[in-house]
Structures are given as structure tokens and as C-alpha cells.
Amino acid sequence: MLNAVTPEFEDLLRGLLDAAAFRPDSAAYFNEPRGRWQGHGLVVAPADTAAVAAVVAACAQARVAIVPYSGGTGLVGGQVMPDGPAPVVLSLERLNKIRAVYPSENVLVCEAGAILAHVQQAAEDLDRLFPLSLASEGSARIGGLLATNAGGVNVLRYGNARALCLGLEVVRPDGTIWHGLTRLRKDNTGYDLRNLMIGAEGTLGIITAAALRLVPRPVxxxxxxxxxxxxxxxxxxxxxxxxxxxxxxxxxxxxxxxxxxxxxxxxxxxxxxxxxxxxxxxxxxxxxxxxxxxxxxxxxxxxxxxxxxxxxxxxxxxxxxxxxxxxxxxxxxxxxxRRIGSIVSHDIALPLSAVPAFIAQASAAVQALSDMRINCFGHLGDGNLHYNVFPAKGRMRMDYDALRPAIQQTIHDLVAALDGSVSAEHGIGRAKVDDLQLYGDAAKLAMLRAIKDALDPQGIMNPGVILPQG
CATH class of the missing domain: 3.30.70.2190 (Alpha-Beta Plaits)
Incomplete structure (x- = not known):
């Protein structure tokens, strides 16, 4: 059973953090881009890793949930907690430093709150390239991009965020710090904890810093x-x-x-x-x-x-x-x-050879449900499509609210039948928890639950994201 933030708990945090850590206007932290959820809680923005660890340790002691908040650009609701006892919303915006650069190693070490565009510029200043690139790079932060294993337009050549990270610093759910900020290309010493944390969406710990892989700039x-x-x-x-x-x-x-x-x-x-x-x-x-x-x-x-x-x-x-x-x-x-307003959007992955069949079958299936417009686009090089369904011209998306579940299930059923994935680069968040349960392999789901229970036994880390709240 989780507990809500109380005035007494807030006073405890005020004794642990500087005054600048508390946000006088917290409303912006409770919104997400698609407007499907409204969060709540106490927003704090610690200044460094030690302060993050102090907040997490206090939350663990009091059994208060933590919602890690990076740039707020995620599209599956992982950055807001709409229900349950009021959590601590832990923003990483003040952990925004470039800690070190190693040009001869093609490595840059930065904190999790560093904005992607700033990291790209720091790499350019070294005549290097940090190739992760996506539409929200002016506001998305490195911690959230790693926590969701973000993709973008350059995955075909350089891979997802996971492929661009060498090491991590992570605050664990009990407040201890994992000092895994290695710059090694080879480190075969047990379970791959780095890749376990990348893509975990803040459910296993909070990424506070990362060692990132740079590449030569194309001439x-x-x-x-x-x-x-x-x-x-x-x-x-x-x-x-x-x-x-x-x-x-x-x-x-x-x-x-x-x-x-x-x-x-x-x-x-x-x-x-x-x-x-x-x-x-x-x-x-x-x-x-x-x-x-x-x-x-x-x-x-x-x-x-x-x-x-x-x-x-x-x-x-x-x-x-x-x-x-x-x-x-x-x-x-x-x-x-966004300006048109989608009825439902899909971030899906398919085997490359299945993409043409999916597009043809999905269009026929959606049009059989009602008169709608389809905007299908995406990263064909890695099989990631954004298959978005919109109202017919002159109609509003709320006219189709009753159809929304049927549209989504139609698309996801077809994706599953073609051995695809219902989440390619946006993550599971809160939006696709039921989808993961429906389409996920039973053994995989059991392993995910075992990992969650082992590393976060109190269930305080971003509860309700990826897996149903235990």
C-alpha cells in the first residue's frame, strides 16, 4: 500500500533539499502532450545525484510513489500519475551539466537533465556527432530518452538510444546509487544492468547521468x-x-x-x-x-x-x-x-517484409469501421511506422470516441498477427499497459514482473507504468 505525500512529508523533503528544488507553479508537470491524463503530486527538482538519492530514500522509507520527470515529451503517459495517492514528481531538469568529454574515446558524459539539442551541440563542438535525433530534441532530456530507449530518424544507421550509451549512474529504489558510469566498450562482468535500466521507463530506478557514445561527423x-x-x-x-x-x-x-x-x-x-x-x-x-x-x-x-x-x-x-x-x-x-487531432495514434514495429501487407490490410480494416483519414509515415529503414487515424474532413475526433478502442484493437491485432510490436520507440507508459498484457509472451511478462518485484519490492517507482500496479 502506497502513501500520499503529506504536509509532514513535504516538510521532511524541505529539510533535505534547497529552496530552489520546489516548483512554485507545478501545473505544467501534470500534463502530457496528448492530453489523455492529468497528473498530480508534489514536484521537486533536486540539484544533484546525492539530492536525488536523498529524496528516493525518504520516499522508500515512507512508501511514497515517485514519478520521474524528464522533458515531459513522452507520448504514452509515463511522466504523469493520474490516480492513486499523491506521489513525488521528481524532475531532473537541474541535473543538466556536461560532466566530461573524451574526444579521443568518442565519449561524452552528461547528466540526465541535459537537453538533447545541447548534447548534440557539445558533440559538434568536438567535431563529433551524437546521432540521436527526433522532433522533440529541443526539449527532450537524456534521462527520459534513455529511460524510453528513444528511436528517431537515425536508427537505421546508428541504432536506438540503447546503442549510444556506454554507462549509467542510477539511483536505485532504496536510495542507493549504482555507479555504473563506465566508458568501456567491453565489460563482460555479469548481467547487463545498463541495458536493463534503458527502456525501463523509470520503473526500476532513476537515471541521473550517462556516458554517451559519439561518432565521427560525416564530411x-x-x-x-x-x-x-x-x-x-x-x-x-x-x-x-x-x-x-x-x-x-x-x-x-x-x-x-x-x-x-x-x-x-x-x-x-x-x-x-x-x-x-x-x-x-x-x-x-x-x-x-x-x-x-x-x-x-x-x-x-x-x-x-x-x-x-x-x-x-x-x-x-x-x-x-x-x-x-x-x-x-x-x-x-x-x-x-497534432493540429488536425488524431482519433488514435499507433507507434508500431513490423518485420520489414511485412510492412506492405500491413499497410494494405490495415487501411481496408480501418475504412470498414467508418469514414476516416489515415496518415501512415515513419522510419521504414527499421520497420517503425506511425499509423495515425484522423476524423474525416469536417468532423471532430470526439465524434469517433466510441470507435477508438475498436480502431486500436484492429491495428494491434494485425500487428501481432504479422509478428510485430505494439510499441516501437515510444515505450509502454500507461497507454499500453493493457496491450502488453494482451499481446506479450507469458514467459516474458513473468520475467518482467520478477525483475520489478526484485528491484523495487515496495512498488514505489513509477507505479502503473509498463506493468499493472501490483
């Missing part, structure tokens, strides 16, 4: 927007691009014309580079060494793909500004989606 960059006749053609184009360009292929994004139509309807205003908006298009991004020529590589790819019937039209960026303009289309689609 030459290139991008192209290519119109393709179908998702199958896009998949065949991916295989051709991989064969011709290899590791230089950084991103391969699939977009349906509905995303372009939404941008034209509600903005943000972006320039459409093709004369006619294609039904399907692919945004390809390259990063090559000094000896490489991205323009030549993309021209060869276009010619060969056109001859094979995989490409109908296209444009190759001729400057950095044109490359940014192409990326502005992809990066602004989520904002246009």
Missing part, C-alpha cells in the same frame, strides 16, 4: 525526396539503396500523401518540392566520408531505381538549405497531425 551530407508507386516499391528501393550506399545510408523515411495534405491544410507552411504530391514518397538521407560524393550516389540510385520501376519522380538536394527544406517536410508532419 558530406545528401538528401533526396523520391516518389514511389507503392510501399512495396519503397521496400525494394531500401534494399537497392543499402546495396549501393551501405553504411552511408543514415535515414529512410516513408511518407503518405495525407501528411502533405495536412501540412497544406493546417501548416506549418513548408515548400512542396515536387510538382504533384505523390501517393507515397521516401526521404533518403546520406552521410559520407571525405572520399564520398552523395550527389553522385543519389543520382545513380535514382537512375537505377527509375529504370527498375521503383521511382516515379524525385528531387535531390543541391545545397544544405535544400536538404533542410526536405527534412522540414518530415519533421513538421507530427505538428500538422
Amino acid at each position: 558530406h551530407l545528401g538528401a533526396a525526396l523520391l516518389a514511389v508507386p507503392s510501399p512495396q516499391a519503397a521496400l525494394d528501393l531500401l534494399a537497392l539503396a543499402g546495396a549501393q550506399i551501405g553504411d552511408g545510408l543514415s535515414a529512410f523515411e516513408l511518407m503518405h500523401r495525407q501528411g502533405f495534405d495536412f501540412l497544406a491544410e493546417v501548416g506549418p507552411d513548408v515548400r512542396q518540392p515536387l510538382d504533384a504530391i505523390p501517393e507515397w514518397s521516401v526521404l533518403i538521407d546520406l552521410g559520407l566520408p571525405a572520399s564520398g560524393d552523395p550527389d553522385a550516389a543519389l543520382e545513380r540510385l535514382f537512375t537505377d531505381a527509375f529504370d527498375a520501376g521503383l521511382v516515379l519522380d524525385g528531387v535531390i538536394a543541391q545545397s544544405a538549405a535544400q536538404r533542410q527544406a526536405l527534412w522540414a517536410i518530415r519533421e513538421n508532419i507530427p505538428e500538422a497531425n
